[in-house]
Amino acid sequence: MARFDFDLFTIGAGSGGVAGSRRAGSYGAKVGIAESGRIGGTCVLRGCVPKKLLVYGAEFVDAFEDSAGFGWSLGERRFDWARLIAAKDKELDRLHGIYVNLLKSANVATFEGHAKLVDPHTVEVNGKRVTAAHIMIATGAYPEMLDIPGIEHAISSNEALDLKALPKRVLIVGGGYIAMEFAGIFGTLGAKVTVAIRAAQVLRHFDQDVRSALTEEMTARGIEVRAHTHVTRIEKTADGLVATLKDGTKIAADAILYATGRRPNTRGLGLAEVGVRLNEAEAIVVDEAQRTAVPHIYAIGDVTDRLNLTPVAIAEGRAIAETLFNKNPMMVDHHNVPTAVFSQPPVGTVGLAEHMAREKFGAIDVYRSRFRPMKGTLSGRQERTLMKLVVDRKTDRVLGCHMVGRDAPEITQGLGIALQCGATKRQFDRTIGIHPTAAEEFVTMRDKVPEPKAEAAN
Numbered sequence: 161m162a163r164f165d166f167d168l169f170t171i172g173a174g175s176g177g178v179a180g181s182r183r184a185g186s187y188g189a190k191v192g193i194a195e196s197g198r199i200g201g202t203c204v205l206r207g208c209v210p211k212k213l214l215v216y217g218a219e220f221v222d223a224f225e226d227s228a229g230f231g232w233s234l235g236e237r238r239f240d241w242a243r244l245i246a247a248k249d250k251e252l253d254r255l256h257g258i259y260v261n262l263l264k265s266a267n268v269a270t271f272e273g274h275a276k277l278v279d280p281h282t283v284e285v286n287g288k289r290v291t292a293a294h295i296m297i298a299t300g301a302y303p304e305m306l307d308i309p310g311i312e313h314a315i316s317s318n319e320a321l322d323l324k325a326l327p328k329r330v331l332i333v334g335g336g337y338i339a340m341e342f343a344g345i346f347g348t349l350g351a352k353v354t355v356a357i358r359a360a361q362v363l364r365h366f367d368q369d370v371r372s373a374l375t376e377e378m379t380a381r382g383i384e385v386r387a388h389t390h391v392t393r394i395e396k397t398a399d400g401l402v403a404t405l406k407d408g409t410k411i412a413a414d415a416i417l418y419a420t421g422r423r424p425n426t427r428g429l430g431l432a433e434v435g436v437r438l439n440e441a442e443a444i445v446v447d448e449a450q451r452t453a454v455p456h457i458y459a460i461g462d463v464t465d466r467l468n469l470t471p472v473a474i475a476e477g478r479a480i481a482e483t484l485f486n487k488n489p490m491m492v493d494h495h496n497v498p499t500a501v502f503s504q505p506p507v508g509t510v511g512l513a514e515h516m517a518r519e520k521f522g523a524i525d526v527y528r529s530r531f532r533p534m535k536g537t538l539s540g541r542q543e544r545t546l547m548k549l550v551v552d553r554k555t556d557r558v559l560g561c562h563m564v565g566r567d568a569p570e571i572t573q574g575l576g577i578a579l580q581c582g583a584t585k586r587q588f589d590r591t592i593g594i595h596p597t598a599a600e601e602f603v604t605m606r607d608k609v610p611e612p613k614a615e616a617a618n
């Protein structure tokens with residue numbers, strides 16, 4: 161008789177949990193998975209997918225505006241937010257169904273309810289106890305709301321995706337990628353958007369030129385960025401909501417969205433009791449093979465708070481399945497992971513920002529290009545694209561590629577492969593461009609940016 165009920169039991173059926181469980185099931189392992197919400201998790205139900213569908217909805221505005229320069233005369237335009245939300249919800253239901261079926265077809269047993277560990281090999285879900293040889297924690301993260309008076313009137317990204325009506329005035333608190341994406345959605349669809357950030361500029365940790373270019377272009381689109389500030393209180397009035405900033409300024413809004421960070425879902429799981437170690441941010445500490453302090457308990461994805469991206473969570477889940485059930489030990493390389501911000505305009509980035517490269521490699525060369533793309537000539541759109549390469553002077557290896565402009569996420573995916581292969585600037589130069597595209601600029605940049613006199617601050 162088997163010593164355990166399952167070879168692998170996964171807690172959390174989001175991107176990483178589902179991917180890892182399915183892969184393990186496909187190798188014949190006996191797998192169970194518990195989910196306290198809906199199968200699919202953050203990315204599918206309240207993250208990447210619904211967000212991107214709303215971004216697509218917003219992008220039509222630019223297309224309508226630009227069309228006049230190309231000879232189009234448009235009739236009346238009317239946007240119906242409720243219709244977009246209903247269409248989005250229908251698509252999410254479809255995807256949820258697909259995820260349920262994917263688990264079924266991989267013979268993964270699903271358990272509905274909040275799961276917790278009762279001992280190192282036993283998980284309890286809704287009063288039912290099961291044992292497993294290996295346990296994979298894939299419980300993700302949740303939006304953190306700051307503790308200020310009136311915070312109950314604010315919403316997180318979860319609610320922002322389900323608003324009944326498009327707010328006319330939106331205050332977004334936070335300057336990370338989620339904040340920028342919602343600023344783009346609401347702003348492009350016609351809301352008056354204000355972004356309040358503690359730092360000098362948006363997108364902390366990104367390349368300085370990316371931060372400046374995005375701020376500039378968003379400002380040109382009418383989004384107001386209030387730097388070096390924070391909200392001290394929120395009040396509900398007859399006219400909606402009023403937020404008071406640090407300096408006493410009041411901002412009236414119909415919706416106040418907090419995008420100030422996400423906290424790993426580690427509470428109530430019984431982790432510390434069985435010996436799983438957490439860090440000060442309450443994230444699970446793992447080694448390069450995703451093992452926690454208890455070697456047969458693994459953790460993947462956002463609950464480990466490292467690179468909080470769907471493809472990373474998926475790769476980590478699959479790596480565990482490969483290692484345990486396919487005699488194919490795998491570890492996920494967290495270097496050169498391409499990533500995007502689906503703002504207006506969008507950002508694509510892979511590798512090191514200039515300041516990181518300088519710190520790590522010392523002597524670097526920087527190539528930068530800022531130009532108005534061809535489409536802007538007839539449309540009259542003034543928006544300028546930024547492209548930037550960071551190169552190690554000693555080896556000529558390209559360390560970072562950064563872009564702000566149309567199609568940046570699509571272009572950056574290909575550059576990610578080049579960086580994974582260790583491509584040099586000479587190899588970029590020898591690559592023939594596709595003409596006429598914006599992307600060809602990445603293989604035609606010749607002039608080095610002069611060395612900066614002093615590091616840019618913040």
Ligand SMILES: Cc1cc2nc3c(=O)[nH]c(=O)nc-3n(C[C@H](O)[C@H](O)[C@H](O)COP(=O)(O)OP(=O)(O)OC[C@H]3O[C@@H](n4cnc5c(N)ncnc54)[C@H](O)[C@@H]3O)c2cc1C
Pocket residue numbers: 171172173174175176177194195196197198199200201202203204206207208209211273274275276298299300301317338425428429460461462463468469470471473
């Ligand atoms: C608004 C937004 C936009 C995003 N956009 C992008 C993007 O464009 N690209 C990108 O790569 N990433 C994006 N992300 C991040 C991405 O969604 C996450 O990195 C990804 O979902 C992490 O997957 P995961 O498996 O770690 O966790 P999740 O997908 O969060 O899944 C965790 C699951 O565990 C369940 N759970 C939690 N606790 C328990 C418990 N005790 N018992 C049972 N079940 C439990 C939860 O209900 C959830 O379903 C976005 C996130 C947000 C919020």
